[in-house]
Amino acid sequence: MSSHDAPLIIIGTGLAGYNLAREWRKYDQSTPLLMLTQDSGRSYSKPMLSTAFSKNKTAESLTMADAGKMAEQLKATIHTFVSVDAIDTEQRVIQFDGQQLNYRDLVIAAGSETINLPIENSAAEKTFAVNDLEQFSAFQLAAESAQRILIIGGGLIGCEYTNDLLSTGAKISLVELQPTLLSNLCHQSVGDALVSRFTEEGVDLHLGSAVTAIRANNNGVIATLNDGSELTADLVLSAVGVRARTELARGAGLKCQRGIIVDRELRSSAANIYALGDCAEVDGQLLYYVMPLMQCVRALAKTLSGTPTAVSYPAMPVTIKTSCFPIVSNPPSSSAHWEVEQTDGGIKALAYDKTKSLVGFSLGGSAIADKAALAKQLPKVMA
Template identity: 40%
Template sequence: MEPLIIIGTGLAGYTLAKEFRKHDPHSPLTLITADDGRYYSKPMLSIGMSRKQIDSADANEMAEQLNASILTNTRVTAIDPQHHLIKIGRDELRYRQLVLAWGADVFQLEVEGDGIEEIYSVNNLQTYEVFRKAISGKKRVAIVGSGLVGCEFANDLAASEHHVEMISQSHTLMPKLLPPDVAAPLQVCLQALGVHFHFGIGLAEVNRTDGGLELVLNSGKLVHVDVVLSAIGIKPHISMALEAGLTVNEGIQVNHLLETSEPDVFALGDCAEVDGHVLLYVAPLMACAKTLARTLAGHPTPLRYGPMPVGVKTPICPVVVCPPPKGSLGQWQIHGEGLDLRACFVQEEKLLGYALTGQYVKEKYALNKKLSTS
């Protein structure tokens, strides 16, 4: 019997495999990964300094746990949906069903200078370990990008006695998630922790000096650091899907069964686009994994999202946000003061989303109930 093949052993791939095994303990299962196949929680990478180490299980442990074959350090080079084949160089593997869970690629900073090799991005455990080694014994870190990951790293590094300079072309923190007034308390708390902000400006050059790195901002201002962390975002990995003839937009387009445009080929996680949305967060990933596992086990289950709050791992200022659906018409209603704010996104008295800081984060569960019945 040909196996179910999952390409990718990140949180999406391994979670799907675990959920699938709850419904089908014995059917052949193969996972393929370009890295070493360690299982870990990717969301923990941005708070790794405070945790000292990231817990992980190696591929052999996972293969035994999942009753699966795991091919590590193996790069898929092509997909042939018409013949139910994937290609690994000159070798071919036939699949019964195929799941694309290979995630996303980081956006690359476009800068000049002889120090660009000192720019790091963290998108998996291996790249995190490279970054961790790079900052060992060093104190000055520049973070480019003020999104969720950038803020979490800023909190984690500053709390670990690093001097952090945040550089962002945006004018606020997490502009895609938080209204400016709600982002303000987090900025105040990070500033109190020692983070310095350079808003509304880009990075032009990274040059080596005797004492580390000299950054040239677009304004001409110079900033001196030891290491640069790029946190400007990720984009769904779609190139191989395009080559295979799958329908692709921002991500690989799937329906409510997470089926792609080709029979027996599915996608989930950071590479998938459901109803025109690519949701790069844990809650939608978990929902997709659970429903797809049932479908792959012979019980077709349409995806239904419930409330999907995003907890921001910034202990200096607790934040949780449940963004309104993309393109929603409405307005933010903000209550509270200081570091404690409750913002509700309302359309004709209908709650579509919320953002909470400080003591108001405890209202998440009550607001989730209102969202689910709105």
């Protein structure tokens, strides 16, 4: 098969892979499409995982379509539970399951993987991380009988799961290395306001602390903190962050840093290979959020259809799904002067540059109502 007649191949069937396939099919109904995934290929919305407990959702009810249904919708061939072993960039060939396939274009949408805590842990079977539907299903099953849950990490995912797991009635302990919550996303005043709200909800907070070891204890775990104190729990949820999956790309000789390096058209350092989503470092930016992903999807679908299109990023505020104290934040890209205002039932922190132009904000509680108006005043992230 010549590369001209070869399929578009997409590695990954997450939000990036499936949304790209759907958007691309609007322009191209005839080119063969092959998709490969290491998991079941079920279509679901990953952001909904961290609100599933409070909404009484299971992995099954979160599933919108299985791989078979997606294959029908996308006029695609989808191979599930397979790993791509190698990419030959010169011959435009991928190897998987003992097969070799030519590609016309190849899109790596392999996503991200959870960062493992570099600590002693003799209770690995009681320690969970959630970054996909299968991991969520395992964690939810374990949490059914848990009365005490320890969450490590006070960033976006850790805070969203803390909020969500409060609905189970379990006692939640949260350990965060920084002195407040959401320190990488929000102004300290908003992070501190969430600390107060979680405390009111009964969360056992350990700020400025780190877990140094986890050991099994009967049917649960004992976690040792850096001050020597200990916490007991039935299970642990590690939410210390994710990193881009780049191993396959590095093996193929593609240029990578934190993610697979691509330009504004999502082109990698190898011809006819693109990267999209959590694994892609777009013009120096690696953003693990849905809004930039969708901007890239729309641009790349056009490029793959014969109309090279550079992606642009508007201002993209991040919504943190902590219903007990909802937050929306758009952190400034550089140093800024902050002005903080307490509102009725909320808090508004606005970031200004030297010209007194708005360059970011953090909103909490009722102040999130100002999100749309403030976002219009922000500069584009990538024009």
